[in-house]
Amino acid sequence: MEKTNVSRLLDINGIEYAMHEYNEEITDGVEVAKLVGKPPEMVFKTLVTVVGVKDYRVFVIPVCTTLDLKKAAKGAGVKSVEMLKQKELLPLTGYVHGGCSPIGMKKPFKTFIDETAILCDTICVSAGKKGRQIELDPQKLKEFIGAEFKDLT
Numbered sequence: 001m002e003k004t005n006v007s008r009l010l011d012i013n014g015i016e017y018a019m020h021e022y023n024e025e026i027t028d029g030v031e032v033a034k035l036v037g038k039p040p041e042m043v044f045k046t047l048v049t050v051v052g053v054k055d056y057r058v059f060v061i062p063v064c065t066t067l068d069l070k071k072a073a074k075g076a077g078v079k080s081v082e083m084l085k086q087k088e089l090l091p092l093t094g095y096v097h098g099g100c101s102p103i104g105m106k107k108p109f110k111t112f113i114d115e116t117a118i119l120c121d122t123i124c125v126s127a128g129k130k131g132r133q134i135e136l137d138p139q140k141l142k143e144f145i146g147a148e149f150k151d152l153t
Contacts, residue, residue: 006103006128015144017136024131027098029063036124036133040064043124046100048089049081057081058111060102060125065153075112075150101128102145111147118149
């Protein structure tokens with residue numbers, strides 16, 4: 001399987017992972033979970049939000065849930081957050097919608113992972129490309145990207 005920038009970063013830093021591949025045209029997260037053989041509670045999506053003007057926060061939540069904007073703002077220690085417009089995702093992060101990973105964005109942003117991740121031995125997040133998921137230890141992910149676990153859903 002061809003490496004992605006995410007897998008290269010994990011390799012360089014000695015972080016163990018497994019790569020899963022699926023049909024890149026599938027965009028529904030619950031369907032992606034089925035295709036990679038994992039329960040939806042173990043497959044996480046990466047959401048980018050805006051705080052005020054040009055201040056961003058990243059939230060990583062299970063695909064079967066919805067980001068609670070009030071909990072997200074509270075967890076991030078800000079008054080409010082709003083979802084980033086889809087057309088702004090690629091220029092800001094270097095990732096396209098459906099392939100956005102919390103690992104290896106153009107710039108590091110404050111990142112928060114839903115606290116349910118700590119209940120899992122491993123979780124899946126995008127490998128930075130549509131049709132690819134990286135499975136890794138949530139604690140290792142947290143440490144590698146400097147994230148915090150918070151109640152977000």
